[in-house]
Each structure stands twice: as C-alpha cells, then as structure tokens.
Amino acid sequence: MPSRTPTILIIDNDDGLVAALRVRLESMGYRCRGASTGAQGIAAFLEHDVDLVISDLNMPGGDGVGLARNVRARSDVPIIIITGFRDEFRRELRAIPRVTTLQKPFAFEALRDLVEAELLVSGQSLPV
Numbered sequence: 001m002p003s004r005t006p007t008i009l010i011i012d013n014d015d016g017l018v019a020a021l022r023v024r025l026e027s028m029g030y031r032c033r034g035a036s037t038g039a040q041g042i043a044a045f046l047e048h049d050v051d052l053v054i055s056d057l058n059m060p061g062g063d064g065v066g067l068a069r070n071v072r073a074r075s076d077v078p079i080i081i082i083t084g085f086r087d088e089f090r091r092e093l094r095a096i097p098r099v100t101t102l103q104k105p106f107a108f109e110a111l112r113d114l115v116e117a118e119l120l121v122s123g124q125s126l127p128v
Contacts, residue, residue, distance in 0.1 A: 006124045007031040007049060008115065011041035011067065012056040012082070021054065024108055025115070029127020038062020042070050050077060051124055052115060057083035057101075065089055068096045078118035082106065 008030050010018050018034040025032050033048050035041040039061040045053065053071055057064035064081045071079060081093060084104040093099050100118065102111060116126055 004125075005029065005031050005127055006051040006119050007033065008052045008054060009033045009035065009041065009044055009048070009050045010054045011035045011038065011044075011059070011064075012054075013037060013059040014056070017056075021108075021111070024112075028112070030115075036061075038064070038067045041067055045071055045074075050075075051122065052077055052118055053079045054111070054115075055079065055081055057081050057085060057089060065092045065096075068093065068099050072096050072098070078122055080111070080114055080118065082111075 008025055010021050010032060012018050013036050015036060022032040022034055033044050035044045037060050041055060055064045055067050068079050068081065071077065076098060079099045081099060081101045082104055083101060093101060100114060102114060119126060
C-alpha cells in the first residue's frame with residue numbers, strides 16, 4: 001500500500017517566507033498548507049490532516065507559543081518554531097513536548113534536515 005505524502009503546515013506573517021518555504025518543500029515532494037496568523041494556522045490545522053507544523057514565534061493573531069499549546073492539546077505532530085528571538089520564549093517552548101526551535105536567519109538545509117528528522121521520528125515516510 002503506498003504511503004501518504006506528508007503534509008506540512010507553514011504559519012508566518014511574512015507571506016514571502018511562507019511562499020518560499022512552500023516552493024522548496026513542495027519541490028521535495030511534500031504537500032504544504034500556509035497561514036499568515038496564529039488563528040489562521042489553528043483553523044488550517046483543524047481543517048487539514050497535518051503531519052508537521054512550522055510556525056513563526058512572533059506574529060499577529062496568536063503567537064507561536066499559544067499556537068504550539070493549541071496544537072499539542074489536539075495532536076502529537078512535531079512542531080518547529082522559527083524565531084529571531086534568542087532566549088525570551090525558550091522556557092515556555094521547552095515545556096511543550098515535541099517542539100523544536102530554529103533560529104532565524106537559517107539555511108534552508110537546516111530546516112530540511114529538521115523536517116526530515118521530525119517526520120522520521122513520527123513514523124512518516126519521506127517523499128521519494
């Protein structure tokens with residue numbers, strides 16, 4: 001039986017970053033959904049079968065910490081929080097299981113490796 005293509009939800013108020021990550025991740029074979037605010041991100045998470053969440057930390061309509069708590073209350077999917085803040089929210093994020101942070105600016109390869117590792121730990125098949 002063929003495995004399902006993993007779906008990644010990307011949430012960031014920088015539409016250019018969301019578009020760039022979508023293009024790169026979709027070219028690798030992932031299915032991607034995008035949202036611009038925390039509230040839109042939760043709505044998209046509830047509407048779609050999501051395997052991994054990538055979210056900015058600081059955005060309108062609910063920050064990444066609240067979003068991570070909301071997702072975790074519903075699912076154990078891995079969450080990657082991308083942030084330009086160094087330590088301000090690290091303690092809060094560490095209290096939420098399966099949340100990893102990635103410091104902005106980052107190389108796409110670092111995000112790619114993190115996405116692949118998180119999906120493999122979750123038992124997902126990677127796109128071919």
